[in-house]
Amino acid sequence: MRRSKADAEVTRARILDAAGKLFASQGITRTRLSDVAAEASVTRGAIYWHFKDKEALIEAMMDSVSAPTNAALEALSNTRQNEVLSLDMLRNVIIGAFERTNQLPALEQITRFVFRYALCKESESLTNRINVDRELAIDRLRRFIVTAQQAGLIMTD
Numbered sequence: 001m002r003r004s005k006a007d008a009e010v011t012r013a014r015i016l017d018a019a020g021k022l023f024a025s026q027g028i029t030r031t032r033l034s035d036v037a038a039e040a041s042v043t044r045g046a047i048y049w050h051f052k053d054k055e056a057l058i059e060a061m062m063d064s065v066s067a068p069t070n071a072a073l074e075a076l077s078n079t080r081q082n083e084v085l086s087l088d089m090l091r092n093v094i095i096g097a098f099e100r101t102n103q104l105p106a107l108e109q110i111t112r113f114v115f116r117y118a119l120c121k122e123s124e125s126l127t128n129r130i131n132v133d134r135e136l137a138i139d140r141l142r143r144f145i146v147t148a149q150q151a152g153l154i155m156t157d
Contacts, residue, residue: 012050014040016064019057028058028116055126062126065111066133069097077140079147087153090144 003011018040022031033054037044051057072093079089119127148154 008050011040011042011046012060015042015047015050015057016061020061023061028054033057055123058123058126059129062129062133068100069093070133070137072096073137073140073144077143077147079144087148090141090148 015036019031019036022035022039026035033047034044036057037047040047047057051060076089076093115130145154149156
């Protein structure tokens with residue numbers, strides 16, 4: 001039976017949710033994809049349909065965790081002097097990131113596990129991904145700060 005795109009998205013979300021719960025309770029290295037499949041009530045084939053391997057699943061989790069903050073930082077860094085610019089914008093991005101963590105209790109633990117896992121030698125691509133994401137975030141903040149300095153909201157020294 002062919003499933004709709006909406007069904008596929010629901011299945012993908014269930015897989016991510018199940019993986020998050022298991023990674024938080026068992027750790028990433030002890031969680032097998034078959035465990036995730038059982039927790040999500042899907043087949044292993046469904047997992048492989050959505051994710052090439054465990055690392056791709058972890059990357060998707062990283063995306064879901066970081067996407068809202070990255071989008072907010074990108075919008076913030078694209079703010080021009082002639083637009084409404086305030087330090088409240090930066091504060092709202094930072095507070096929003098913390099609020100998401102508070103709303104999703106497993107998020108902090110999952111994030112911690114993902115970063116620990118990425119520091120392992122076996123996960124060089126995840127380590128590279130984290131480094132790239134970090135550099136992008138720093139660049140976005142830098143652009144905002146420069147714009148805020150030019151607008152006189154932040155001292156230059």
